[in-house]
Amino acid sequence: MPLHPDLDKKLSKTFEPKTSIDDVFKGYDITFVTNEYGEPVTLFFGKRRPDGLIAGERYTRTIKREPDGVTVKSSHWDLRGKILR
Template sequence: MPLSPKLQQILDKTYEPAQRFDKQYSGKDITYMTNEYGEPVTLFIGRRRDDGSIAGERYVRRIVRKPGSHDILKSHWENKGKVSR
């Protein structure tokens, strides 16, 4: 399932580097983690459990940078499947 445009807008922003963010989006729990540049690179969508983990879907962002810089040339989110543990 592709990500919705509104969720994509949230994930296109830059945040604190190497952090975890827990939020609610459209009635579901989301958690995303950022890389050393503050770009979200891992996303979990589903229902949050008591221990803080999420049972649902996991997505990973693939980023291609411009040669010799940190600017993003292109990126996309890949669905890596269900997370139930």
């Protein structure tokens, strides 16, 4: 299942490297983890529980880079399954 285009656009930006960021998107709670370049690479999408964890779905991002090793050539998000039922 592909991500909502607005969420994909939001996650195409760069953030602080190697951090976990909590946010809300269209009424759903999201948490994403960034890599050393500040690009989101793991996404948790659903409803936040009282302990702070999200019950919902987990996505991971595959990034292919240009030969320079920094520029993103292409990327896509893969649904990895349900989490914390």
